[in-house]
Amino acid sequence: xxxxxxxxxxxxxxxxxxxxxxxxxxxxxxxxxxxxxxxxxxxxxxxxxxxxxxxxxxxxxxxxxxxxxxxxxxxxxxxxxxxxxxxxxxxxxxxxxxxxxxxxxxxxxxxxxxxxxxxxxxxxxxxxxxxxxxxxxxxxxxxxxxxxxxxxxxxxxxxxxxxxxxxxxxxxxxxxxxxxxxxxxxxxxxxxxxxxxxxxxxxxxxxxxxxxxxxxxxxxxxxxxxxxxxxxxxxxxxxxxxxxxxxxxxxxxxxxxxxxxxxxxxxxxxxxxxxxxxxxxxxxxxxxxxxxxxxxxxxxxxxxxxxxxxxxxxxxxxxxxxxxxxxxxxxxxxxxxxxxxxxxxxxxxxxxxxxxxxxxxxxxxxxxxxxxxxxxxxxxxxxxxxxxxxxxxxxxxxxxxxxxxxxxxxxxxxxxxxxxxxxxxxxxxxxxxxxxxxxxxxxxxxxxxxxxxxxxxxxxxxxxxxxxxxxxxxxxxxxxxxxxxxxxxxxxxxxxxxxxxxxxxxxxxxxxxxxxxxxxxxxxxxxxxxxxxxxxxxxxxxxxxxxxxxxxxxxxxxxxxxxxxxxxxxxxxxxxxxxxxxx
Numbered sequence: 001x002x003x004x005x006x007x008x009x010x011x012x013x014x015x016x017x018x019x020x021x022x023x024x025x026x027x028x029x030x031x032x033x034x035x036x037x038x039x040x041x042x043x044x045x046x047x048x049x050x051x052x053x054x055x056x057x058x059x060x061x062x063x064x065x066x067x068x069x070x071x072x073x074x075x076x077x078x079x080x081x082x083x084x085x086x087x088x089x090x091x092x093x094x095x096x097x098x099x100x101x102x103x104x105x106x107x108x109x110x111x112x113x114x115x116x117x118x119x120x121x122x123x124x125x126x127x128x129x130x131x132x133x134x135x136x137x138x139x140x141x142x143x144x145x146x147x148x149x150x151x152x153x154x155x156x157x158x159x160x161x162x163x164x165x166x167x168x169x170x171x172x173x174x175x176x177x178x179x180x181x182x183x184x185x186x187x188x189x190x191x192x193x194x195x196x197x198x199x200x201x202x203x204x205x206x207x208x209x210x211x212x213x214x215x216x217x218x219x220x221x222x223x224x225x226x227x228x229x230x231x232x233x234x235x236x237x238x239x240x241x242x243x244x245x246x247x248x249x250x251x252x253x254x255x256x257x258x259x260x261x262x263x264x265x266x267x268x269x270x271x272x273x274x275x276x277x278x279x280x281x282x283x284x285x286x287x288x289x290x291x292x293x294x295x296x297x298x299x300x301x302x303x304x305x306x307x308x309x310x311x312x313x314x315x316x317x318x319x320x321x322x323x324x325x326x327x328x329x330x331x332x333x334x335x336x337x338x339x340x341x342x343x344x345x346x347x348x349x350x351x352x353x354x355x356x357x358x359x360x361x362x363x364x365x366x367x368x369x370x371x372x373x374x375x376x377x378x379x380x381x382x383x384x385x386x387x388x389x390x391x392x393x394x395x396x397x398x399x400x401x402x403x404x405x406x407x408x409x410x411x412x413x414x415x416x417x418x419x420x421x422x423x424x425x426x427x428x429x430x431x432x433x434x435x436x437x438x439x440x441x442x443x444x445x446x447x448x449x450x451x452x453x454x455x456x457x458x459x460x461x462x463x464x465x466x467x468x469x470x471x472x473x474x475x476x477x478x479x480x481x482x483x484x485x486x487x488x489x490x491x492x493x494x495x496x497x498x499x500x501x502x503x504x505x506x507x508x509x510x511x512x513x514x515x516x517x518x519x520x521x522x523x524x525x526x527x528x529x530x531x532x533x534x535x536x537x538x539x540x541x542x543x544x545x546x547x548x549x550x551x552x553x554x555x556x557x558x559x560x561x562x563x564x565x566x567x568x569x570x571x572x573x574x575x576x577x578x579x580x581x582x583x
Contacts, residue, residue, distance in 0.1 A: 002367070003075045003121060007376040010396075012123045015060075017069060022060040031058050035216050036127075052213040053127055055166045074123045081129045082120045086111045088136040089330050095143055096185060096334060097291070099341045105355050106337035110329055112362040114250045114369055118322040121374035125323040127168040132327040134163035135174050142178055146186060146198070158201045165209045169305060170327055175202060176301040177331075184294040229309065235260050236307045237276035238269050242320050243303060247329055250365065254373060254388050255380075258320045295335030302328045317392070385413065391420045395427040402434050410434055418447075425454040425464070432467045441471040462492030466501060473505055481505045496526035503535060512543045530556055530564070537570055546578035 008017045016022065021034075036051035060074070067073020086107050093103035110116070119125040138160035145153035164171030182195055213219075242258065261268050283296055306324045343351040373383045381397035384390040395417035401410035414431040421427065428451035435444035448468055456464060469484030485502040492498055499522030506515035519536040523529060533552050540549035553561070553571050561567050 002370040002375050003079050004072050006071055006075050006121060006370075006374065008071045008074075009122065009374065009377045009380055010124075012071070012074075015124050016074065017071075019057075019060070022057055022064055023069075025061070031055075032212060033216055050217060050219070051169075052209075052217055053166065053168055055130060055163065056127055059126060059130065071123070075121065078120050078123060078126055078129060081126070081133055082111070082116070085129060085133045085136060085330075088133065088140060089333065092136060092140050092143070093334065093337045095140070097337055097341055099337070101344065102337045102341040105340050105359075106333040108359055109336065109355075109362065110333055112359060112366050113247075113329060114253055114362055114365040115246050115322045115325050115329065117253075117366050117369040117374060118255070119326040121370050122323065125326075128170075128323050128326040130167035131164050131170045132330060134160045134167055135171060135177075135327060136330060138164060138174050139177055139181075142198075143181070146188070154198070154201070158205060161202050162205050162209075165205065170302065172206065173302045173305065175199065175206070177298050178202075180294055180297050180301065184290040184297075231260075231264075232307070232309045234264075235269060236309060238272040239307050239319055240300070240303065241272040241275050243306075243325060243328070246320070246322065246325060247332060250362070253322060253365075253369060255384055255390065255393070256320050256322065257318050257390055257392050260319065289338075291338040292335045295331055295333075295338070298331035298334070299328050302331060391416055394420065395424065395430060398427075398434075399430050402430065402437075407434060407438055423454060425451045425456050425460055428454075429460060429463050429467055432471065436467065436470050436474060439474070441474040444471040445475075458491045462488045462490075462495065462498065464488075465491065466495075466498050469501060469505065473501075473508070478505060478509050482509065494525055496522040496529055496532060498522075499525065500529075500532050500535060503532075503539070507535075507539050507542070512539055515539045516543075530560060530567070534567060534570065537574065541570070541574055541577065544577070544581070546574045546581060549574040550578065 031054045034054055034057055036053040036056055059077075063074050063077050067076075089110055090103050090107040093106055094100055097103065119128040138157045141153045141157035141160060144150055145157055161171065161174050164174055178199070238261070246253070279296075283293060286292055306320075308319055340351065340355070372379055374380065377396065378400055381393050381400055384393045385397045394413045398410045398413035398417060401407075401413065411431075411434060414427060414434065417424065417427040418431065428447050432444040432448045435441070435447065444467065448464060448471065451464065465484045465488035469481045469488060472478075472481035472484060482502070482505050485498065485505055488498045489495075489502060499518050503515045503518035503522065506512070506518060516536065516539055519532055519539060522532045523536065526532065533556055537549040537552045540546070540552060550571065553567060553574070556567060561571070
């Protein structure tokens, strides 16, 4: 239920809400040439994210056409896609274990698993749902193609495989799943040559994908330091155990921020190696059980991309994330379904009771997470920073407090954010805004200059120059303010507030013609902006052009004029001056 009132949070804002690209219709070629995670087209060529997911922006565009820029609509689509994934998992479990009862319980566990709340509620995590949906669909049709020798099912499997690849890099792991299926679960074992012929179409699609990926991202794989591969392999058991803990013991869930242990031979790393070794022994002892072997090895195959041995992101923030486990859980649940099937035969009442308790816990916890963590940025920042001490988001909480005019508390969190993350330029920019609002423009310039050498995107450069301009303007350094406001507009020409600030600086300098030009540009971008129309009217009054001042103010809706005494005063002043000028 919280999904239907949720808001855009975190990267939802930059990649969806403020992304002009998804509001426009584009050709298939345009989508295929997109590198995901770069909402500002001007950034293309400056850096690479390593993400090639053409279907994502296409799905956002469809959402925009369906719902408008409405967060609950986008979230509803995620929920619908999640339900489709559940349906596909249910169908696959029936195919594999031929037991609807066990398949039902496993599917319900997946549907309500609290780890999945991030993928379903955090809109930009849709790539995890889509890659899972297409991977399950491809696997389902592949099984059908083998069992019934159906070329139609094979083609549908290839199409679904393409959808998985173009949704997220994880899609490539569908091929190892096919290989494992042949080894453990295939009803009719055929020769290697026959098996290979079933892969040919998939391999051709994969080659096409890598060619496009290389063209768009300038690399077949995300660039990484080959010298650290052995240390990544060494720590992979540590990440495997952390992910298994999240799946089988889900508590204390939030936006995780996990890095490697500080020392090579820490107890965490050694214990993780020992646990993975024990799991391996258990699988070897039970190697006669094909379902458990297939489930465990398929889980590891899909987990491989997030073990960071070959990084899938140019700048990974964390080594473990809830959203990355969405596809992996589906394959774990194949083994869980088999266990449920056997347990039901021996202890039906006890097994059903335990399943009911598990489902109730998962459902309640998922509701709590959706309502109190993923619902909106206010609840998210409060949980992450205040409860989990995750200071990666201290700057975000400080920004919310600044918007609420809680200056003292906001300043404390800005200082925490800058201390813990001195390379994050946004914290300096937003802190300078607080300092400007509290009449400390000298300090604002000091912090802005500290951020000067940091890497900034175009939007951040625009905000940086705008704040520099505001600080100079308050210090009555009008020439410096004008230079800064002009540069801000170069980087962010569609921000009406930047045009308003430039217009104000021109007006203060007595250059009313340029002031009018800047304010009119701002009104063209934001025609409903009352402050812009008010400032333009003031400029016209200073120019003694009272007719235009009156026309500008009269375009403000009557209810707004009636509520705003300042606008009423300006209208009376303009009418009075015009009358005196006429006489």
